[in-house]
Each structure stands twice: as C-alpha cells, then as structure tokens.
Amino acid sequence: MTNRIINHPVLGELDLSNTVTFTFDGVKYTGLKNESIASALLANGIRVLRRHEESGTTRGIYCNIGHCYECRLYVNGVQGVRACLTPLKENMVIESGKPLPTTVRDWRPKND
C-alpha cells in the first residue's frame, strides 16, 4: 500500500489498523476494510480495472462517484459492480472486466 496519503496537514494521520486481504485477478492484495474497491486497487498501484467489451482497450476510474460506470468489475462472481461505490470486505474475489468472447454484430448497412 504505497500510494496512501498517510500524513495530512489538515486531515491528520490516516488510520491503517483495519486491514483486509482480497484478490484481484488471482493476485493477493491488502486494503483497508470498507474503503472503496477503487481506492484499494489504486493504493496497490492498479489502474487498469477492465478492458472494453468490444475493443479490448483499457479502462480505469473516471468519475469515482458512480456516475460514469467505467470502473465496473466482477466481485465475488457478480458482473458489472462499480468499484468506486463498493466497500472492500475480507476475502473478496475481484476480477477485471474482460472483452466479450464474440464480437457484437454491426447492424449498420454495408455501404454506410
């Protein structure tokens, strides 16, 4: 957890006592209990949260308040969970969003 702002001139010292462990794409990490999954991952240096369903390009946190839906992940097997709105719990199994196995059909006429 290297990216934490531990000392702050106004907000004081960060309480790091309540830690939990979780996995992201099979790798074990430590985070703070009940912080957002998004902040736990960023604190561990992880920016890439998913790959676009169609193009496979990378996506991460954008708005951090639940509005943009860019940070959706699999949490304990549930699809489309927003990392920025979900509190981190002990032993959570988190997986990044992946491209779909088959391409989405292009419905536009051929000569469009």
Next chain:
Amino acid sequence: MTNIIIIGAGPAGLQAAITLAKHNEKVLLLDEYMIAGGRLLGQLYEEPTGEWWNGVEKSNQLWKRAKKLNVDIRLQTSVYDLERKDDAWIVHTNNGSFEASKLLLATGAAEKPFSIPGWTLPGVMSVGAAQVMTNVHRVSPGKKGIIVGINVLSAAIAMELMLAEVNIVGMTLPFKTEVTNKSSSPIDVMDSLLHVSHMAPSKFIQLGSKLMKGQWMRKVGISLYPKNGVKIWDVPILLRKAVVEIIGDEVVKSVKLVTIDRYGNIIDGTEETIDVDFVCIAGGLYPLAELAAIAGCPFYHIDELGGHIPLHNEQMKTPLDGLYVAGNITGIEGAKVAMKQGEIAAFSLLNDLHDGSFSENVEQAIESVKRTRNEAYIQFHPQIDEGRRKLQKYWLNNQEDNEFIS
C-alpha cells in the same frame, strides 16, 4: 408508508431530512454512495476566518444528527426509476421499491468532461475523482499529474491536491473545439478566474485581477501573460497552453501540449510532451437532474445555473404534485447554500403537509438562502442571481399558461 422520500444524502438532502425529522416526520433518505455527504465529502478549504471547512467532518456531523433523529438512511441504494401512481411517488431502487406522498430530489451535480484524444486511458479522471481519492480515501491519484480545464472548481481542487503533497505540474486549457469553446479561450477563462482571485494568496494575482476588469486590459493581459504561467498556490496556471492529446499504451504516460494565442488558436510548431501518470479533466459541474426528467418535470437551460434546470419556484416546489428539489439540482452553488435550500424544501413540505402552518418558516428560509449566497466564499457562477431570476420568470409564465388552459 413513509410520508417523505429524499433522494441524495448530500448537504441539501441531509439538512432537509434533519429539519423534517425535527418536526416529527418519518423520512427515508436514499443515496448511491457508501458514505453520506455527497460532493461535500471531498471539500477542504480554509475560510477567511482561518477555520478549515472539512467536508468529511461536516458530512459526518450531518449524518450523525440525522441518525439521532431516526432518519432512515439507506446508503448504496441506487434509484433507477420513478413512477407516479394515484397520490404517491414510487421510487424503484436496487434494494426494492418505496412509496411516499412527497418526494424531494437532492441529487446534486456531476462533472462535465472534455473528450480529448486518449481520455479513456486509465489514469485520466475527473478532477472531482482526484479530490475524493485524495481527501476521502487518502490515496494519491498518482505521482505526477496535470489538470485540464481552469475554473473555480479545478482551482480549488488543485489547492487541495497540493495540500496533500500530490504533485501537479500545472493547470492548462483543453484545445479549442466547438464543444470546449469558452473553456479553451484564455480571455474567457481569465474572465471567470477573476471571480476567484480573492482566494489567491499571491498579491500579483489579486492586483492583476483589479487591473483587468476592463475588456481592453484583459486582452493586453493575455498577450503579456507568461507562456510558463503564473503560479497560484505553487501550481503553474498555464493559460497559454492547451492539451491536445493524452498518450499511453495501457495507462497514461504523457500529455502533448501546444501553445495557443489569446483566442485559443494553436500556434504551429509549439508541440511539447510532458511525462505524467495521471490527468484530471475539469469541465465544471452540471446539475444531475435525470430523475426530475423521468418524473416528467419541465426543464429550462440556464447557463448561469450550470445547465438544464428542473422548473421550480423559490419554495423549491416543481409544477408536479408532491415533487420538490433542493441543492445543486437547482443550479451549481456551494454546500452552504445547498444546506439552506434543503431547509426551504423541508419547510415547504411541512407547509403542504400541515395546511400552510409553516409559511413563515418557508419565508425565513428563503431569506436565509439569499444571505448565505451573498456571503459565499466560493461562487461557482458570478451571475447566479440573474440565473435564479430567469427561472422565476419561467415559473410565473408556466403558472399563467396553466391558468389560461384551465
């Protein structure tokens, strides 16, 4: 059945809930986030009195007061639909559906983005996202970042990031397109910055802004404006630079900057690259009003209030039966104004529930909002009063039209 449902546990929603609960109303307060407070959570600035406005602390105080008064607060509850059935509003959420005779929308504001090439790369985030990461979650958004978009919100957040020792190489403009328009023109941006100059500790900026009240002086000022910027709170304000591309393979690695003239046009051959690992996009705030639209409320676009505003009167009532609004959904202003608006909405609701016996409280709350607005330390839009007047005119027209029809 609960009498009242409030959507949004930010400063407006929390204050409304507290006021209602104090008068023995049963209130259900819903919010999508995991902590109550809304946009207030991220705020952190020093007031002229020398006291710190600490959003996390203020939010916690409001939440505790509401809890103590037995407000039913349900966090992590996303509202996805509203329905009007008979005399009730039905609110559909991921945690079930709820019903009430009165509904208060206090959904706040969201941030406008600039879609710069490369903006989907991880490491690019809204400036508010960086604020919440830094002040609420206490995680640094990165090692070295740049802010694209110079406005009241981004200037305030830049200061907060510096306070937490997050390295910001500068604040720049987005490049000029039909969409970015005013946000990409140095003259217009300088114009808007004049209204926050009192926040700048630098005498140069304070003095400079006094000299630049006139249009002609501003043009000269921009021409003379140093290409390497002027520092506010140690953050270089690069009014003569624009970001044209965000570069990276899997994540952000750098940004491409160009020098621009005073109208925002790119000067050829001035490209340079700066290494960063995060980019904050700051397009300003707009009222988050989708639920008012679903409810069927009429809207008006009012620039001074930040976007499309659901029609409402000074008592925070919409033309729809039992539907009220408060906070940034009514226009972009600070948290203190939002709290006072929550109070108006609460008294308005009480007044309607109890045959007009709270009309004096409503009037007092309206006056209190006006006072708070005039004393506001950070004013997001200088013409906020003008915007509010415009909306009142629309309201009166709407009332007249309805009378004419009936």
